[in-house]
Amino acid sequence: MINILFQIYKWIIAYPLLIIITLLVTTVTGLGSVLFGSKWWGYYPPHIWGKCWCWLLFIRVEVRNREYIDKNTSYVFVSNHQGAYDIFTIYGFLGHNFKWMMKKSIEKIPFVGAACKLSEQIMVDRSSAMAMARSIVEARKRLRNGMSLVVFPEGTRTFNGKMNPFKKGAFKLAIDFHLPLVPLTIDGSFNILPRTSLFNIKYGKITLTIHKPIQPPTSGKYDMESIMNDTYNAIQSALPKHLHN
16 A cells, blocks of 8 residues: 555656756756856755655665765765666765766756756766767866766666676776775665666665775875775675675
């Protein structure tokens, strides 16, 4: 009976409200970023939007170890990617201003894509080596202004809840700018909305675990594979054993 009531509520009340909220937030984000700059307007309206997508669908989010990060410090946040709700979780509950490093294909999503572009999120174009290089240059511009960055280094959502191998882009940026890498573990969003399900959102709980920052070397030689492995292992450590590789 509870599931039936939830389905009725979801389609009759929650989804219509969330569509309206999404249209309002994307419009405010885009216009605010153009008129007043994207540092505030590119983060705080989507911050509220992310919370609404959780609250209105009865999704509880628990944040662990928030004391590990300082709101006045720039970081490269590196997260696993279980599902679409990772975005709402990080926007709504990380509690730190940042820009996304996201696939360029997101630009094609009505309203959302335009808001992301106008708010100066970093669109990664993997169509060629030259296009990828341009994306990295854009990321460097954002980091020069003291902004933090959030990256899903797997590049795409998992099909089974387990983590995919990492790509190197985020780690190169952290090393270039001597920024601490902060591993983030998201657990629970795969059960709520995996990539194999489009609209069948389930209520439940998501846990966002913030790990201790990993300081990249500031001089001398560094081992990229070691840094990537340390980050991967930190993220995986907060996942249930059945989701370990």
